[in-house]
Amino acid sequence: MDKTRSLIKSDSYSRRQVLIETMNGLETEEITCANCPGHCCTFVGNSMQMTTVEALDLYFYLVDNDLWNEELEEKLKENIKEFRLDHRPSIGGGHFMRKTYTCPFFLFQSKGCPIPPQFKPYGCLGFNPSKQKELEGKSCSSSQVLLEAREEAVKDEERECKNIRESLHLAWDKETIPSALLDIRKAILALSLQQ
Numbered sequence: 689m690d691k692t693r694s695l696i697k698s699d700s701y702s703r704r705q706v707l708i709e710t711m712n713g714l715e716t717e718e719i720t721c722a723n724c725p726g727h728c729c730t731f732v733g734n735s736m737q738m739t740t741v742e743a744l745d746l747y748f749y750l751v752d753n754d755l756w757n758e759e760l761e762e763k764l765k766e767n768i769k770e771f772r773l774d775h776r777p778s779i780g781g782g783h784f785m786r787k788t789y790t791c792p793f794f795l796f797q798s799k800g801c802p803i804p805p806q807f808k809p810y811g812c813l814g815f816n817p818s819k820q821k822e823l824e825g826k827s828c829s830s831s832q833v834l835l836e837a838r839e840e841a842v843k844d845e846e847r848e849c850k851n852i853r854e855s856l857h858l859a860w861d862k863e864t865i866p867s868a869l870l871d872i873r874k875a876i877l878a879l880s881l882q883q
Contacts (some may be wrong), residue, residue: 689880697820698842699806699871700745700749700806700807700844701806702806702842703741703745703810703842703845704805704806704810704813704838705838705840705841706833706834706837706841707805707813707834707836707838708800708805708813710816710831711805711813711816712835714817715814717795719816719817719818720817721747721816721817721851722826724817725792726794726813727732727828727871728800728812728828729741729790729791729794729800729801730790730791731771731788731789731790732788733788734785734788734789734790734791735787735788735864736791736809736810736864736865737786737811737862737863737864737865737868738863738864738865738868739810739861739862740846740852740853740856740858740868740872741859742809742810742851742868743863743868743871744852744871744872745807745866746803746808746865746869746871747873747876748810749803749804749807750869752836756873761873763792764866764869764870765870767789767790767792767864767866768866768867768870769866770789771787771788771790772787773789773864773866774867775788775869776819783856787788787864788828789864789866792865792866793865808867810835810838811830812837814830814831814832814834814835815828815829815830816828816829816831817833817862824854829864837861838849855879856872856875856876856879857875857878858871858872858875
């Protein structure tokens with residue numbers, strides 16, 4: 689596992705710093721998710737996908753905090769089955785339709801995500817309310833400018849994502865949260881057996 693960790697050059701916070709600082713700035717202006725039912729985390733609006741690096745960050749957080757266990761693996765598998773995430777219709781050109789699903793970590797309450805910001809997918813951090821005292825998620829949107837600024841800030845490491853994918857023998861550029869985590873787990877176990 690240490691060999692896999694060494695493939696990632698910077699820490700998870702620095703890759704998300706611009707997103708986290710923006711989110712914290714909004715919170716000081718009382719523009720928060722505190723009063724929202726979390727539609728963006730449910731099948732109503734969630735189609736979040738992660739890159740290999742994002743999935744590794746989240747996976748190592750779960751492992752390091754003793755949160756990765758059989759119960760979590762089963763929950764991830766059930767989530768894939770419930771939302772048919774393993775069946776993605778092709779839209780041509782090697783692209784597939786993104787499916788909506790409820791995040792397996794969502795707690796069904798305001799601020800319903802137990803994952804600390806430095807380990808969340810980039811897209812989750814870039815999706816914020818735009819009005820004060822947001823109530824129903826009606827003014828929430830993804831800031832493409834913010835996500836592009838994050839990408840520019842860490843572009844050299846992002847280029848290395850392909851090398852990491854290849855070393856782990858992963859076939860995807862981005863994958864849903866449950867599928868990415870299970871694939872990462874399988875890849876790391878296979879890598880540790882080879883050592």
